[in-house]
Amino acid sequence: MTNSKKILSMIPTENEIKQKFVSLSAKYGYSIDFSENDKISSESLIPYEIILGSPSPSLLSEAKNLKYLHLAQAGSNAYVAEGVLPKDTLLTNSTGAFGHAISEHMLGMLFELYKKLHLYRDNQNLCSWKDEGRVKSVKGSRCLVVGLGDIGSCFARSASALGIKVCGMRRTTTAQKPEYVENMYPFSSLNDIIGEFDIVALSLPETPETIKIINEKNIALMKDGSIILNVGRGSAIDTDALYNALMSGKLGGAGIDVTDPEPLPPDHPLWKCKNAVITPHISGYFHLKETYDNIVNLAYDNLKAYLEGNTPANIVDFKTGYRKA
Numbered sequence: 001m002t003n004s005k006k007i008l009s010m011i012p013t014e015n016e017i018k019q020k021f022v023s024l025s026a027k028y029g030y031s032i033d034f035s036e037n038d039k040i041s042s043e044s045l046i047p048y049e050i051i052l053g054s055p056s057p058s059l060l061s062e063a064k065n066l067k068y069l070h071l072a073q074a075g076s077n078a079y080v081a082e083g084v085l086p087k088d089t090l091l092t093n094s095t096g097a098f099g100h101a102i103s104e105h106m107l108g109m110l111f112e113l114y115k116k117l118h119l120y121r122d123n124q125n126l127c128s129w130k131d132e133g134r135v136k137s138v139k140g141s142r143c144l145v146v147g148l149g150d151i152g153s154c155f156a157r158s159a160s161a162l163g164i165k166v167c168g169m170r171r172t173t174t175a176q177k178p179e180y181v182e183n184m185y186p187f188s189s190l191n192d193i194i195g196e197f198d199i200v201a202l203s204l205p206e207t208p209e210t211i212k213i214i215n216e217k218n219i220a221l222m223k224d225g226s227i228i229l230n231v232g233r234g235s236a237i238d239t240d241a242l243y244n245a246l247m248s249g250k251l252g253g254a255g256i257d258v259t260d261p262e263p264l265p266p267d268h269p270l271w272k273c274k275n276a277v278i279t280p281h282i283s284g285y286f287h288l289k290e291t292y293d294n295i296v297n298l299a300y301d302n303l304k305a306y307l308e309g310n311t312p313a314n315i316v317d318f319k320t321g322y323r324k325a
Contacts, residue, residue, distance in 0.1 A: 005029055005030045005031070005049060006030065006031055006032070006033065006047045006048050006049060006050075007021075007025050007030050007031070007032040007033070007048065007049065007050040007051075007052070007303070008032070008033050008034075008035060008045070008048040008050070008051045008052070008053070009021060009032060009033070009034050009035075009051075009052040009053060009299070010034075010035060010036065010040065010051065010052065010053025010054065010055060010072070011052055011053045011072050011295065011296060011299055012036065012286065013034065013296065017296060018034060020300060021300065021303070024300070024303060024304055024307070025303075025307075027307075028307040028308075030049075030050070030307070033048075040055060040056075040059060041059065042058075042059040042060070042061055042062040042063075043062055045059060045060065045062055045063040045066070046062050046063065046064060046065065047065060048063065048065060048066060049065050049066065049067050049068065050066075050067065050068045050069075050070075050303065050306065051063070051066060051068075051069050051070070052070045052072070052299045052303060053070075053071070053072050054071050054072050054073050055069075057078045057079055057081070057084045060079075060084055060085060061083075061084075063085075063086065064086060066085065066086050066089055067086075067088075067089060067090065068089065068090045068091075068092075068306050068312075069085065069089060069090070069091050069092075070091075070092045070093075070094075070298075070299055070302050070303065070312070071091070071092065071093040071094060072094055072295050072299065073093060073094055073284075074093050074094055074095045074097070074098060074150070074151075074205070074284075075093070075205050075206065075232075075233065076091065076093045076205065076316045076321050076322075077205055077206040077207060077233075077321045079091055079316070080316060080318045080319075080321050090306070090312070090315065091315070091316040091318070092302055092312045092313065092314045092315050092316060093314050093316055093323060094294070094295050094298055094299075094314065095149065095150055095314050095323045096150045096294070096298070096313075096314070097284075097291055097294035097295045097298055098150065098151055098283075098284040098291055098294075099150040099151050099153065099154035100154060100288070100290060100291070101283060101284055101287065101288040101290065101291045102151045102154070102155075102203070102231050102257075102283040102284050103151060103154035103155035103157075103158055104158075105231065105257060105279070105283035106155045106201060106203075106229050106231055106255070106283070107155070107158055107159070107162075109229055109255025109257075109277050109279075110138065110199065110227065110229060110255060111138070112255065112277050113227055113252070113253035113254075113255055113275070113277060114135060114136040114137070114138055114227075115135045115136075116132045116133075116135055118275075118277050119132045119274070120132065122274070138159070138162050138163065138164050139162065139163035139164070140163060140164075140165070141164050141165070141198040141199055142164070142165045142166075142167070142196060142197045142198050142199070143156075143159055143164050143165070143166050143167070143197060143198065143199040143200075143201060144166075144167050144168075144169060144185075144193070144194065144196075144197040144199070144200050144201070145159075145166060145167070145168050145169065145181075145201045145203070146169045146187075146190070146200065146201065146202045146203070146204060146213070146236075147169070147170070147202060147203040147204040147205075147210075147232060148168040148169065148170050148178075148181070148184075149203065151203040151231065151232075152168070152201070152203040153168075153178065155201060155203065156168060156178070156180055156181055157178070157180045159201075160180035160181070161180075164199070165182055166180060166181050166182060167181060167182050167183045167184070167185065167193075167197070168181040168183075168184050168185070169184070169185045169186070169187060169189075169190065170184065170186065170187075171186070171187055171209065171320075171322075172186060187209065187213070190213065190218060191217065191218045191221060194218050194221050194222055195221045195222060195223060196223075197222075197223065197226065198223060198226050198227065199226065199227045199228075199229065200214070200222065200226065200227070200228050200229070201228075201229040201230075201231075202214065202228070202229065202230040202231070202232050202236050202237070203231050203232045204232035204233060204236050205232060205233060205321055205322065206232075206233040206235050206236070206321070207320065207321045207322075210232075210233070210235070210236050211235045211236070212235065212236070212237070212238045213236050213237075214228065214230075214236060214237040214238065214241075214242070215237075215238040215241055216238060216240075216241035216244075219238075219241050219242070219245045219250065219251070220250070222250070222251070224249075224250060224252075225249075225251070225252035226251060226252060227251070227252050227253050227254065227255070228242070228251060228253075228254045228255070228256075229254070229255045229256070230254070230255075230256045230257065230258055231256075231257045231258060231283050231284075232258060233258055233260075234256070234258040234259040234260035234261070234262045235260045236258075237256075237260065239259065239260050239261075239270065242254060242270070243269055243270050243273065246270075246273045246275055246276055247273065251275070252275065253275040253276065253277070254273075254275070254276045254277070255276075255277040256276065256277070256278055256279075257279045257280075257281055257282065257283040258281050259278070259281075262281060263280065263281075264278065264280075298313065298314070301313065302314070
């Protein structure tokens with residue numbers, strides 16, 4: 001008789017790690033299959049009660065037996081939309097796994113823009129020995145971190161250590177203010193304070209509240225020559241407004257790992273902005289081994305908790321798309 005209790009892992013894993021998941025699953029009467037995203041169809045998901053990984057939301061319509069989905073990513077907005085998951089499906093994400101990697105990427109983009117390293121790289125490709133003039137120091141700059149979760153907090157802590165004066169912004173300000181942040185603000189005050197900062201750094205999920213939170217109106221309120229960083233979701237910024245502000249010189253630069261649309265089409269004018277640093281949504285994922293280890297360990301611990309009847313970490317609130325407090 002075949003085992004009808006099935007788990008699917010879509011997280012790339014080596015044999016030694018696979019065996020850990022196999023042993024854990026078997027202990028509780030489950031079998032586990034391993035597959036890559038490009039080999040999955042909606043029909044193939046039907047047998048599974050538990051899925052670990054990030055299947056395309058469009059494939060989940062046939063997952064009638066799904067009771068628990070653990071995402072190998074932090075962003076959950078596409079999965080909380082009505083009708084994507086079967087009713088009463090437990091959803092958890094990998095919030096907390098990416099802070100170190102993505103915050104370092106943000107710092108890299110910031111230094112690249114402040115020290116004009118992107119311009120010197122362009123010049124190198126042209127074999128041009130050219131002085132690009134004055135640069136800035138991050139020390140003494142003022143930075144507003146919009147979205148002070150795991151990623152934003154890691155960035156804020158590192159930025160503060162470099163002598164940057166950091167303020168934070170959250171949906172709510174009920175949580176205690178971290179010592180490395182000077183002040184905390186709610187989203188509702190963004191337009192009132194955005195003009196005070198040299199750097200605006202976004203690390204936001206996509207929710208109705210965050211779509212185009214940076215737009216033509218508040219870009220006009222920003223300091224001339226200020227910098228925008230975005231590593232959350234591309235939809236947080238009005239792309240046309242960003243392009244216009246970069247081309248006009250209103251903004252000194254933008255470092256963006258996410259775009260709207262995404263992928264950014266080859267003919268999009270944003271590619272040609274001299275003062276834009278664009279990377280293809282790679283600041284997190286599995287590129288840093290520490291991040292990969294964090295994701296795998298969290299998936300294992302959450303699976304173990306679920307199978308034991310305990311509460312997994314990082315349960316997602318379907319109303320907000322955020323991890324429950």
